[in-house]
Amino acid sequence: MSSGAATYDLGNLHGGLRLDDEKAASTAIAVQVLPIPQQLILPIQQHVGEPAHPIVGIGEHVLKGQLIAQADGSLSAPVHASSSGKVLAIEPWPVSRRRGDSAPCIVIECDGEDQSIVPVDAPAPFNTLTPDALRQQILAGGIVGLGGAVFPTGQKLMQAATMPLEYLILNGVECEPYISCDDLLMREQAAEVLGGAQILMHALNVTSCFVVIESDKPEAIAAIGEAMATLDDARITLKQIPTIYPSGGEDQLVQLVTNREVPSGGLPTDVGCVVQNVGTAAAIYRWICEGEPLISRITTVSGPGVATPMNVVARIGTTVGDIIASAGGYTDQAEQLIIGGPMCGKSVTTDDVPLVKATNCILVLNQTRPIGAEQPCIRCGECATVCPIQLLPQQLFWHASADNENKLRAHGLTDCIECGCCDLVCPSHIPLTASFRNAKARIQELADEKARAERARIRFESRNERIENEKRQREAELAEQKQSALSAGPAAITDILERQKRKHDDQDGDE
Ligand code: SF4
Ligand code: SF4
Structure with missing residues (x-):
């Protein structure tokens, strides 16, 4: 067996931050x-x-x-x-x-x-x-x-x-x-x-x-x-x-x-x-x-707003309120409820939301984010220094503010992993990650809309094509029958025309 236990250095991995882990409280007891x-x-x-x-x-x-x-x-x-x-x-x-x-x-x-x-x-x-x-x-x-x-x-x-x-x-x-x-x-x-x-x-x-x-x-x-x-x-x-x-x-x-x-x-x-x-x-x-x-x-x-931080096995669909109650309920420090971690999580305003397959953390914090009022960018470059993807967050932010999809794509918006490192170091407290998240959602919505319109167009065109084909087929049949009636005489013509009329009436009724 292999028991490889080497510690790897970070090689040429760019950026990132060393953060306080805040995990001691929730790991003190068994699941x-x-x-x-x-x-x-x-x-x-x-x-x-x-x-x-x-x-x-x-x-x-x-x-x-x-x-x-x-x-x-x-x-x-x-x-x-x-x-x-x-x-x-x-x-x-x-x-x-x-x-x-x-x-x-x-x-x-x-x-x-x-x-x-x-x-x-x-x-x-x-x-x-x-x-x-x-x-x-x-x-x-x-x-x-x-x-x-x-x-x-x-x-x-x-x-x-x-x-x-x-x-x-x-x-x-x-x-x-x-x-x-x-x-x-x-x-x-x-x-x-x-x-x-x-x-x-x-x-x-x-x-x-x-x-x-x-x-x-x-x-x-x-x-x-x-x-x-x-x-x-x-x-x-x-x-x-x-x-x-x-x-x-x-x-x-x-x-x-x-x-x-x-x-x-x-x-x-x-x-x-x-x-x-x-x-x-x-x-x-x-x-x-x-x-x-x-x-x-x-x-x-976990978080200062939870009485007994812990890890729990919960059924998918259990409400967050029920789970927090099982962890001793809220403390008087509870101010902000986040589903996920402090960097990538999402704030919610109700604990009626259910635990879903993605819910790795329910966090109750004692202060709301962001800390400090937003100021203009001073071009310090700190956000680019910590970005693990080597993006230029300040430029992405400008293009996100201008809703410029082409520039956003060119500057690698889709590569952004929404890690929040740029937010954490920004001295101007600019909500960079939120703007990238919103820009991605807007672009996705446009793409979804385009895909829906394309599907509708294809449906419409294939219906028209089907109707055209049926019409052509009927005309061809008619021409063929006329031809054989001409060779068969007047009584046969009357008979054939009546049969055709009945058939076409039936088909029109079906449509
Ligand atoms: S949120 Fe995006 S832009 Fe900001 S540091 Fe992380 S990967 Fe880079
Ligand atoms: S860290 Fe903030 S202030 Fe500095 S360049 Fe980036 S966006 Fe601008």
């Missing part, structure tokens, strides 16, 4: 499993791509693990019931997401029985499936990237499998302050993480996997090391990296581990790598080996 809530709120879109399509009706009784919304379109992921109960409604509900503050959700009143849907067959050993069948199976489990990207994992693997691949990289790097769910997952479920790595290697046909952890996580490193010794799989290697924010970004990780640079606008697969979060690997293990789709996750509940 707590939360009780089943009274109600589950399950958004039909918890992933990148098209929303899933509900397949249950109001009043219907559902079981834990039952498919309640199926993937719809070429990029989508299904949603499963997180516990048993009755479907109360399918309606818009407050959610935490980039575009819009509410979204259609399936609301389930739990019956407290937590009765599972019984699998017809025990899951087949994963290595008896072909890689392609395994990828399809992963898609059916509703598995999405749990590091925050929420790209449907089955589809990511399918796309990756079309490329020449060398390495699977399991991302256990959790460099954003407060967030510690992956650390606790690796400490407590190391065998599941490595089991997921083996499944992913089979699905991708690769024979080399790195599990990457920051060197300031000794408990996780020890747990993964022990699980590796038990598993004795020489294909898996543990790598430690120093803690610097945002080294957990996919492209940064690829560079740190392989010294390969992901090209601008490209993907890790362009340089032979696939990156998966450790939580995604454990979720794949539970689905493929134990038959449980993605219906729960570990999330960190």
Whole structure:
């Protein structure tokens, strides 16, 4: 077996920041499993791509693990019931997401029985499936990237499998302050993480996997090391990296581990790598080996506004309010509720929002951001110094303010990983990251609109073409029949014309 435990320097990785980690409070106790809530709120879109399509009706009784919304379109992921109960409604509900503050959700009143849907067959050993069948199976489990990207994992693997691949990289790097769910997952479920790595290697046909952890996580490193010794799989290697924010970004990780640079606008697969979060690997293990789709996750509940910071296993669909109550409730310092971490998270105004597949942290802070009033840019260049992608944030900001899509693209807006480093160092307190996020959303909305218009145009043109073809066909038939009637005489002509009239009347009626 390989027990590689080298600490890597940051090589030529650009920028980044060393931040106070603020993780001690939430890592002091083991992960707590939360009780089943009274109600589950399950958004039909918890992933990148098209929303899933509900397949249950109001009043219907559902079981834990039952498919309640199926993937719809070429990029989508299904949603499963997180516990048993009755479907109360399918309606818009407050959610935490980039575009819009509410979204259609399936609301389930739990019956407290937590009765599972019984699998017809025990899951087949994963290595008896072909890689392609395994990828399809992963898609059916509703598995999405749990590091925050929420790209449907089955589809990511399918796309990756079309490329020449060398390495699977399991991302256990959790460099954003407060967030510690992956650390606790690796400490407590190391065998599941490595089991997921083996499944992913089979699905991708690769024979080399790195599990990457920051060197300031000794408990996780020890747990993964022990699980590796038990598993004795020489294909898996543990790598430690120093803690610097945002080294957990996919492209940064690829560079740190392989010294390969992901090209601008490209993907890790362009340089032979696939990156998966450790939580995604454990979720794949539970689905493929134990038959449980993605219906729960570990999330960190922390910040000075929470009475007992901790990590919890909660059912997808549990409200944030219920989760905070399980962590002792709010303190009198609670001022701002953020879903996600302090750098990349999103502020919400209600704790009615549900925990979704992407929710790695629920943070309650005692001060609102940003600190200080916004001032004009003084061209100090600090933002460019810390940008891990080597962008020029001040220029991007000007182009975002002018809504200049071409300039934004030319200056690499799509490469921005929204890490927030530029905000943190800006002496003028300019909300740079928020402006990039909004600009990306605007560009995406325009692209979606264009795609919708294009689909409508294609539908319209094909309908017109079909009608034209039918008309041409009818005229040809008519001409042919006229020709044969001319040769058959007047009685036959009258008969044929009457038959044609009846037929055309019928066809017009159908249209
Ligand atoms: S938010 Fe974007 S522009 Fe700002 S530092 Fe991060 S990657 Fe660079
Ligand atoms: S850090 Fe702020 S003030 Fe300095 S160049 Fe960047 S945007 Fe301007």
